[in-house]
Amino acid sequence: MNFNFKEIATATMVLFAVIDIIGGIPIIIGLREKAGKIHSGKASIIAMIVMIVFLILGEKILKLIGIDVSEFAVAGALILFFIALEMILGVTLFKEGDENPNMASYFPLVFPLLAGPGSLTTLISLRAEYALENIIVAIVVNIIIIYAVLKTSGRLQRFLGTNGIAIIKKIFGVILLAIAVKLFTSNIQGLFN
Structure with missing residues (x-):
């Protein structure tokens, strides 16, 4: 086990930025309104x-289909x-479908x-740079943050406001x-060497 605080901190920040749970608050609130309840623990x-x-x-899986980690890391980048x-830029690629409220x-x-x-792409990219155990710690830290945000999404939205969420999204x-x-x-x- 080779725990490295710098690697854990960087991997945690990268995952936090990619998952963008704060920016996802409006989507989470919309889902909560449609479904009535979100199972925060199970989802996390x-x-x-x-x-x-x-x-x-x-x-x-990548090796099985003949792709090198650095090739995947470039694609991930x-x-x-x-x-x-x-x-x-505030552009949205995520489209909402007519999903089952229970799902x-x-x-x-x-x-x-x-x-x-x-x-998922980020995880493979991080794997090319950092030790496995540090990335797992980063995942666990992010899941704890995700759980807390899912549990308190309504209060967080009221506290941060639309502008607060927009600013955090742009910084990350x-x-x-x-x-x-x-x-x-x-x-x-690595690809050219």
């Missing part, structure tokens, strides 16, 4: 299991780049909002953009 645990399983098996631009805790909450393509968008550039530059060199 399922999201954590999906992320940890993908973190551990994602690389093996590009996705992070677009997610960051989406956060900074609101799992779809679209767990997938694609919490453990979606962005966060810029951080995510910088991280995407770092991931891209450090992994693109």
Whole structure:
């Protein structure tokens, strides 16, 4: 076990920015209004299991289809780049469908909002840079934050207000953009060597 606080802190920030649970508050509130109730505990645990399983098996799945981790990390960096631009520019790619209200805790909450393509791609990208145990700690820290936000989403929305949520989203968008550039530059060199 090689726990590194700097790696844990960076991985936690990256995941926090990609998952964007604060920016997702309006979606969560909309789901709560439609479904009547969201199972915060179940949704958090399922999201954590999906992320940890993908973190551990994602690389093996990639090898099976003949993709290198640094190739996936570059692809992940590009996705992070677009997610960051989406956060900074305020463009939305997530479309709401006519989902079953009983499924609101799992779809679209767990997938694609919490453990979606962005966060799963990010996990593989982080795996190329950081130790496995540090990323798992980062996932657990994020799941605790997600659970707290899901439990208190109504109060958080009233406290932060629309402007507060928008400001937080833009700040994390810029951080995510910088991280995407770092991931891209450090992994693109590996492809040419």
